[in-house]
Amino acid sequence: MGQVMGPAQVREVADELRTHREDMEIPAHVLADRLGWSPSKISRVENGLAPISEIDVVRYGAHCGMRAHEIEALLDMCRDPGAPGFWMSKRSSTLIFHETQADSSTSYNPLVVPGMLQTQEYAAELIGDGSPWLVNLRMERQRLLSDRPFEFFIHEQALRLPVGGNRVMNEQLLKLVLVAGRPSITVRVVPSSLGARSVHGGSFVLFHYESHKPLVYLEHGKMGFFLEDQECVDSFRLLRDRLGEMALSRGESREMLAALASEFDRPEVSPDAPEHLAEEQSQRGT
Incomplete structure (x- = not known):
């Protein structure tokens, strides 16, 4: 990836990945075998304790049966722009x-x-x-x-x-x-x-x-x-x-x-009410 994600952003992407896997009812050890990862790496990635590259995001999503637009949405999260020390989101x-x-x-x-x-x-x-x-x-x-x-x-x-x-x-x-x-x-x-x-x-x-x-x-x-x-x-x-x-x-x-x-526990005052008009006239000095 061109820009390194901050720890908070890594946790958010990790949560999205884990949610997709669980929605597809794929056990963590099964996905680890498919990816050629150790079960401990799956755990670290899904808990936001290890960085993940865009390539690994694509591989992870593909092995979880995610559609192309779902994978692209995850990649957008990884690419979310920001200056050093902070990042920005519209979501x-x-x-x-x-x-x-x-x-x-x-x-x-x-x-x-x-x-x-x-x-x-x-x-x-x-x-x-x-x-x-x-x-x-x-x-x-x-x-x-x-x-x-x-x-x-x-x-x-x-x-x-x-x-x-x-x-x-x-x-x-x-x-x-x-x-x-x-x-x-x-x-x-x-x-x-x-x-x-x-x-x-x-x-x-x-x-x-x-x-x-x-x-x-x-x-x-x-x-x-x-x-x-x-x-x-x-x-x-x-x-x-x-x-x-x-x-x-x-x-x-x-x-x-x-x-x-x-x-504030009082009736609303209509702009045309006599007391409102009197106050307005008083403020104008008429």
């Missing part, structure tokens, strides 16, 4: 894979409620009408919340940004109050009262693994970057520590979430 499955494999994670969101904590209506407002499958996918991802520890840092401005109206926001904030009460989930608010000190760039997710080095996911529009260069990852670990020092405690955060939910 939602990549995020889901590393999210599922992680033992725990820490995230920071400065503008909107984290996808793992969104209500269906809130997510639909953000995603739009053109991609209902993305909304369903986001809801499916939330099943992981009961499996392992999650830590969420959310900037106060993300909680005050009106998305979909008062009812949608009220229900979203009430969900955060309920989720924040779970022992394995930590939700902490970074208060706007800190001013510029509360600003820490864009959103990120720091994945923690017992058997692998940590991995950072940076969301950039509809595309995501996975950062695994150790020096860069360490900078996000330090950022997590700074967020922990300035964010409200779990109890204080839950109280703020409940207070904000109450603020």
Whole structure:
């Protein structure tokens, strides 16, 4: 291969290979005989502990009965471009894979409620009408919340940004109050009262693994970057520590979430309503 895959990318390709073999109900030792590999090599490759070349990907796939387009999809994963220290993917499955494999994670969101904590209506407002499958996918991802520890840092401005109206926001904030009460989930608010000190760039997710080095996911529009260069990852670990020092405690955060939910617990105001027109006229000085 022209470009060497990073450890996280190797694990993703390995998982795809193992899944194909198991779907075809081919025992590992049988495939090892077909490839002329030792059973231990099959195990290392399928667990992402050994690199695999494009030629071996083709041979592996062919002996598993994969079709040409399926093999080409795996090769595309191997060729996914990126700069040294990180690689990039357009596939939602990549995020889901590393999210599922992680033992725990820490995230920071400065503008909107984290996808793992969104209500269906809130997510639909953000995603739009053109991609209902993305909304369903986001809801499916939330099943992981009961499996392992999650830590969420959310900037106060993300909680005050009106998305979909008062009812949608009220229900979203009430969900955060309920989720924040779970022992394995930590939700902490970074208060706007800190001013510029509360600003820490864009959103990120720091994945923690017992058997692998940590991995950072940076969301950039509809595309995501996975950062695994150790020096860069360490900078996000330090950022997590700074967020922990300035964010409200779990109890204080839950109280703020409940207070904000109450603020949105009011009827929608029509643009033509008398009180809205009066306020508008007052602002114009008429």
